[in-house]
């Protein structure tokens with residue numbers, strides 16, 4: 001089941017009744033009502049700016065809306081808490097994970113009793129001129145469960161746009177990270193990582209991830225060209241759910257992001273979407289882990305893959 005909270009606010013109890021009673025015979029309904037509650041994930045879309053307080057207020061509103069809708073894990077986009085308007089601005093506000101900015105989000109998770117994936121936090125880095133771009137996973141008691149530092153940095157000359165040089169002020173992460181959660185085994189990534197399929201291959205085939213998280217602030221130009229295609233490809237080739245929360249719209253004079261937050265199932269079907277024109281909102285979908293098993297059993301690519309395992313390369 002997938003719907004957008006913008007249009008269909010709901011709660012867990014109502015959603016379960018709705019799911020089970022859709023023209024099903026009485027016996028089926030009865031069996032259905034015994035079933036485990038849905039594992040519900042949400043993607044939040046927003047337009048963050050260089051105003052930490054305003055961004056927190058938006059996140060807080062979206063988190064409360066999602067919690068009221070029975071969401072177990074809400075995913076916020078990269079740079080949810082801050083998007084700098086000038087060079088060096090992010091570095092100035094970067095804080096350690098036990099600093100007041102992240103601690104406030106921990107309290108929010110605890111008060112709303114919800115897990116949060118916080119993509120792209122400006123974590124204080126290894127020296128004064130570098131931060132980390134850190135994806136932080138919080139549990140519903142407000143504890144930090146896992147952190148992943150973005151591995152691939154966006155040093156790219158975007159056609160018709162501008163030259164990005166993320167590595168000027170950001171140090172790259174060095175570790176692949178998976179995390180247990182109530183909705184399944186999560187693979188943590190950030191934004192530009194999406195273009196490096198080998199990361200997602202490892203998350204699936206070495207670490208058995210079930211849900212891949214891709215919080216992003218894609219540029220308008222590259223998003224229009226590549227966003228949905230890349231995300232659906234990652235879902236299909238890993239047979240995982242893909243959950244991609246996006247920044248949307250204009251952050252400042254220089255930066256505009258491509259919205260279109262998506263939840264994609266392991267067959268590559270888009271099961272929830274917030275289109276680019278909707279700047280702020282939450283879309284939700286229920287994760288069905290048996291769907292992953294069914295796709296993987298019928299098409300056992302884990303057993304069929306050979307490259308990297310056993311094949312030799314012929315000399316040129």
Ligand SMILES: O=C(O)CNC(=O)[C@H](CS)NC(=O)CCC(=O)C(=O)O
Nearest residue numbers: 079154164166191192217218219222
């Ligand atoms: O700078 C910040 O505030 C946070 N970081 C980002 O927004 C990063 C680095 S500039 N953006 C991306 O990775 C976009 C990737 C992209 O657009 C693509 O792969 O096409």
